[in-house]
Amino acid sequence: MLLSLMKYLRGYVYVQLTGYAPERFLNLCGNRDILVWNLKPCEGGYCFCISVWGFKQLKPILRKTRTHIRILSRHGVPFYLFRYRRRKVYALGILLFCGFLYYLSGFIWNIEVTGNSYLSEEMVLDFLKEQKCAFGAKKSEINCAALEEELRSAYADVIWTSIQIYGTKMTVSIQENLLPEESYQKEEDQVYDIVAAKDGTIEQMVTRAGTPLAGIGSEVAKGDVLVSGRMELLNDSGELQQYLYHSCDADIIAKVTYDYRDEIPIDYIKKEKTGNVRTDYQLEVCGKVIKNPFFQPKFDDYAVVSDTAQLHFTHNFYLPVSLVKQTYEEYRQTKAQYTKEEAKTLAAKNLKNYLHELQEKGIQIIGKNVMIERKNHSYVVTGTIDALESIVSYQPTERIDITDKEVQDTDESE
């Protein structure tokens, strides 16, 4: 492969050899280290390929062996250049292409971000954009060391970075601080009570810090203090001497009742797809939409589904050009009424979605009691849902100063 490329670059000719002693001619070529290839016997002699350099050395051998040589075809770059020597614009084009390629290789065309887990790739790319070191930035204007410094100071979680440029590719390696920060740091001078976030009956309660004011089985209303951050300190005679303040910590799970209500009107407009679909393509360049001027949906009622595909070079270098595919689906509107069965399935579906939403919040459903009944022009679904959930919420502890004064007074009197 490489050898044939070399032959092509240097140029070679395909020749026919005829005459008195062609074999002797070949042996002389071999002795003088003139390479001959694709040797084939043909009418009256041999045909073979020989390099341009070799061809120029043949004269004495031809005379010696009394043979004649005729060029059948010429191959290779030198002949090609000679043939197209008058095409100046073509040569200029090749030169311009090389220059342009060289010019473009001075920019960043690909950015690879590795080692990030909390910090998303988009954030890093946005940061680079702010620093004017993103796609299309000039390589000579980027100071990698300064950029690393900037990245570390901009994001506290980043403890080590390395930015390297190989060719037109920038590699950003990041090491993040994976040790979690203290989940919540409460200010020392601010103390919190735990209050009920919702009405309910306490089912489970574990108090780790603070004075519990409610127990298992007690019914609480929203805003009731469940665990107090204020602790009474009694003296030997059983009198209140001092209040100590300390933030509370507790797990409190209560049985909470949710009211559920849903209404399904009997009359509705049924949308039926007719199956007629028309597709249109649009081009979006820098936020401007170029529409197809010859396209018309030709439907009375239709829904439009848009698929946008943004062009990108590498997996993260997006160009401001996107192709939008719009699918117009025709549908027919008809008035219809739900039957009881249909309303029931629809209600069940809605309820299921509602319960699913609750469960996603970490709420455990323990029971539900839902009824459906027809009222005038709609089906009304009402009921209650029993659930277990944490009702912990924090509220600053009220400080009682008067007692402190009293205590101070007694201290003085003693």
Place this chain on the structure above:
Amino acid sequence: MRKKTNQSNTAIPVREKVVNTLELPRDLLLGEPMLTVTGRRELYISNYKGILEYGDSFLRIQTKTCRIIVSGTRLAVDYYTSEEMKITGFIDCIQYES
């Protein structure tokens, strides 16, 4: 006189003996041809002196010790240098002539 002819007659066998006992490569020291045949379609020959005759169906090659006749169909010489040549085509027979 007799001794001298004896010497000249035994010169080659002695050389061959040395090569044989020391297990030296015969192609380098005795100038014997090397043939590498891949299947029936490729043949590399090195250590030859030249081509004697060449046609579409046969090829006679002169080497230092003997002549080699390769016969077959559509024989072509891919390349031909002073050290090695490559022959392609459909080879029927490789024959030695002394």
